[in-house]
Amino acid sequence: MIDIIDGNMAAVHGAVLSRVQSVPCFPITPATEIIETLAEWNRSGKWNGQYRLMESEHAVMAAAIASEMTGARTFTASSSQGLELMHELLPIASGTRSPLVMAAVCRGISAPITLWADHSDFLSTRDFGWLMFSCATNQEVVDTIPIAYKVSENSDVLLPSMVGMDGFVHSYTRSEVDIPDQKDVDRFLPRLDLKVRIDVNRPVSLGVPATEEYSYFRVQVHKAQLNALDVIHGAQREWEKRFGRRYGLVQGAHLEDADVVAVCMGANSANIKSAVEELRRRGKKAGFLRLRVIRPWPLKEIRHALAGAGKILVIDQNLAPGIGGMLYPEVRSCLAGDVTVSNFVAGLGGKPVRQSEYTGMISDALQAKEPFRRFLL
Amino acid sequence: MKEIRSLKDVPRESLLGGGTSTCQGCGAMLGCKLLLKALGKNTILVNTSGCMTLTALYPYTPYKVPWVHIAIETGGSAATGISMGLKALKKNATIAVYSGDGASYDIGFESLSGLAERNEDVLYVCYNNSAFSNTGFQRASSSPWGSSTSTTPPGPHVPEGNALHRKDLAKIMAVHRIPYVATACISHPLDYMEKIVKASKIRGCKFIDLLVPCPTGWGFQNNSTVDVGRRMVDAGLWPLYEYDGKMKQFRVTVTPRFIPVTDALKDQTRFKHLEAQQIKEIQKMVDSQWKLLNAGKYFEADFY
Numbered sequence: 001m002i003d004i005i006d007g008n009m010a011a012v013h014g015a016v017l018s019r020v021q022s023v024p025c026f027p028i029t030p031a032t033e034i035i036e037t038l039a040e041w042n043r044s045g046k047w048n049g050q051y052r053l054m055e056s057e058h059a060v061m062a063a064a065i066a067s068e069m070t071g072a073r074t075f076t077a078s079s080s081q082g083l084e085l086m087h088e089l090l091p092i093a094s095g096t097r098s099p100l101v102m103a104a105v106c107r108g109i110s111a112p113i114t115l116w117a118d119h120s121d122f123l124s125t126r127d128f129g130w131l132m133f134s135c136a137t138n139q140e141v142v143d144t145i146p147i148a149y150k151v152s153e154n155s156d157v158l159l160p161s162m163v164g165m166d167g168f169v170h171s172y173t174r175s176e177v178d179i180p181d182q183k184d185v186d187r188f189l190p191r192l193d194l195k196v197r198i199d200v201n202r203p204v205s206l207g208v209p210a211t212e213e214y215s216y217f218r219v220q221v222h223k224a225q226l227n228a229l230d231v232i233h234g235a236q237r238e239w240e241k242r243f244g245r246r247y248g249l250v251q252g253a254h255l256e257d258a259d260v261v262a263v264c265m266g267a268n269s270a271n272i273k274s275a276v277e278e279l280r281r282r283g284k285k286a287g288f289l290r291l292r293v294i295r296p297w298p299l300k301e302i303r304h305a306l307a308g309a310g311k312i313l314v315i316d317q318n319l320a321p322g323i324g325g326m327l328y329p330e331v332r333s334c335l336a337g338d339v340t341v342s343n344f345v346a347g348l349g350g351k352p353v354r355q356s357e358y359t360g361m362i363s364d365a366l367q368a369k370e371p372f373r374r375f376l377l
Numbered sequence: 378m379k380e381i382r383s384l385k386d387v388p389r390e391s392l393l394g395g396g397t398s399t400c401q402g403c404g405a406m407l408g409c410k411l412l413l414k415a416l417g418k419n420t421i422l423v424n425t426s427g428c429m430t431l432t433a434l435y436p437y438t439p440y441k442v443p444w445v446h447i448a449i450e451t452g453g454s455a456a457t458g459i460s461m462g463l464k465a466l467k468k469n470a471t472i473a474v475y476s477g478d479g480a481s482y483d484i485g486f487e488s489l490s491g492l493a494e495r496n497e498d499v500l501y502v503c504y505n506n507s508a509f510s511n512t513g514f515q516r517a518s519s520s521p522w523g524s525s526t527s528t529t530p531p532g533p534h535v536p537e538g539n540a541l542h543r544k545d546l547a548k549i550m551a552v553h554r555i556p557y558v559a560t561a562c563i564s565h566p567l568d569y570m571e572k573i574v575k576a577s578k579i580r581g582c583k584f585i586d587l588l589v590p591c592p593t594g595w596g597f598q599n600n601s602t603v604d605v606g607r608r609m610v611d612a613g614l615w616p617l618y619e620y621d622g623k624m625k626q627f628r629v630t631v632t633p634r635f636i637p638v639t640d641a642l643k644d645q646t647r648f649k650h651l652e653a654q655q656i657k658e659i660q661k662m663v664d665s666q667w668k669l670l671n672a673g674k675y676f677e678a679d680f681y
Contacts, residue, residue: 022466050465059488065455068462072466207446210435213436
């Protein structure tokens with residue numbers, strides 16, 4: 001069914017189509033519409049799951065982990081400060097191998113407080129063992145939530161997933177979305193059958209402390225992340241077969257003969273792609289690479305996509321003070337040899353970036369003899 | 378769940394295996410054993426980081442019921458998540474939180490308050506050793522006035538040690554409009570288990586503040602945990618009561634013998650530094666507290 005919906009509604013559809021059974025939640029701009037809609041649908045009988053408005057995001061994540069441990073498919077949504085408050089529990093979700101899914105509506109982090117899109121909140125959780133999908137359209141949000149459950153619940157993975165979208169730019173902006181049929185999603189995503197769970201007939205102790213075995217358990221999380229690379233491929237191929245929409249770990253354009261490639265993620269990638277196309281019209285060999293999966297890190301795909309280019313510009317809509325953009329060192333770590341990798345930090349706190357600023361920066365990166373690191377203030 | 382009126386009613390079977398890694402004479406471990414005896418097999422036990430967490434050190438666990446630990450401040454929130462999951466899957470079990478006083482009075486208070494406000498069908502037992510015992514006995518908002526802890530050592534400027542009065546958590550829970558609130562002590566197992574059975578038959582959120590003497594932190598011989606608890610109750614230092622939230626009724630369940638408080642405090646190193654004048658002050662606090670309790674003025678009494 002084609003509808004015109006915003007990213008928050010897309011997340012609601014994605015979750016309900018995944019037949020989520022339990023949603024602990026807490027309001028935060030710009031994700032609040034997700035939990036308001038679920039409350040409304042819960043009361044009207046359009047969605048019959050367990051819904052709780054908790055007392056904080058910390059409580060939300062603890063309840064989500066515990067709920068998932070019972071074997072109930074669990075979903076929640078958060079953003080910015082809420083995501084930051086959850087930090088203590090995020091590695092506990094992955095460490096206890098709880099395959100829940102959370103929509104992360106990306107927003108800059110305080111202080112000063114901002115409500116607008118920025119990936120600093122999302123990316124600062126990148127080392128907590130979650131699978132991380134970054135969407136570029138509302139359509140991707142609907143599609144990625146069932147895909148995320150399918151991957152998370154795979155017995156070779158068993159890790160939680162975060163499905164990212166940009167605050168306001170996605171979450172409160174309507175666009176055309178093809179909402180899949182429930183029956184088709186049911187065939188794609190079977191009921192959750194968690195083997196190790198809270199069950200009085202088969203008592204187990206969950207979330208136990210460990211001494212020497214600690215490193216073993218943490219490395220298992222890393223191995224599960226690596227397993228997820230193939231599992232994501234498989235799930236996305238199946239999604240394409242059933243629904244006709246194709247997703248990769250990365251999305252590229254004009255890469256074959258590119259001399260310079262702009263690497264980015266999130267909603268602004270649409271503008272960056274237009275900037276690359278504008279440069280092509282001017283006869284410059286520019287290429288475009290969007291990262292759709294941040295964790296597990298798609299090393300092979302990035303390396304393959306950037307193989308021909310001598311110049312790379314990593315565009316970060318986030319900031320890690322003391323090092324710069326967060327994607328920059330990660331992308332650079334994929335590359336060897338004579339490559340000039342520059343960094344452009346732009347769009348912090350939703351600051352608008354003109355297409356001319358992107359084209360200018362990509363042109364500069366093409367001509368740069370030495371890598372540069374610039375900020376759009 | 379069977380009523381427990383005499384020791385003969387207490388099930389022989391223990392749902393807690395032996396050989397756990399707690400200190401010798403641990404009051405909290407005894408409280409947990411009695412809790413599981415009273416609740417039986419159809420129970421899910423929620424733990425929060427603290428002394429009891431280390432009992433399930435990988436690869437061993439003493440628990441014969443499902444046991445879940447997430448973090449220190451997650452007693453109420455984790456129990457809520459389990460309750461949601463069971464309801465979604467149409468399953469039934471008693472959900473009991475067994476959480477320390479630091480994790481209930483202090484860092485996890487928000488999550489406990491949320492649990493009560495939503496009136497989740499959960500029994501929350503706070504095992505109260507009156508300090509952050511697992512990290513070496515630091516003061517918590519459950520520590521009584523005049524007690525020495527590793528962060529409130531008595532000295533020339535603060536001779537009484539802990540100069541702050543404890544938070545009265547049970548009373549705070551009573552004003553959350555939950556159906557059942559009680560205090561208990563491991564020295565009075567029948568009183569404690571009767572309260573557990575009674576609470577578990579009520580739908581909604583139930584709270585029990587369970588005093589568990591801690592030989593390591595309080596400083597007494599590890600074979601006298603029960604005696605120390607008994608003297609705390611007998612001196613009136615730890616009133617055993619229940620509060621029926623529906624009927625708004627307060628009831629003392631064990632009348633103390635009212636031995637002098639000094640007889641209860643003298644065996645505990647944490648009170649060793651107190652001068653006669655300070656002990657007199659504690660006696661005064663206890664006396665005025667009981668005057669109000671005996672008059673049924675529960676909400677007016679300042680508990681020691």
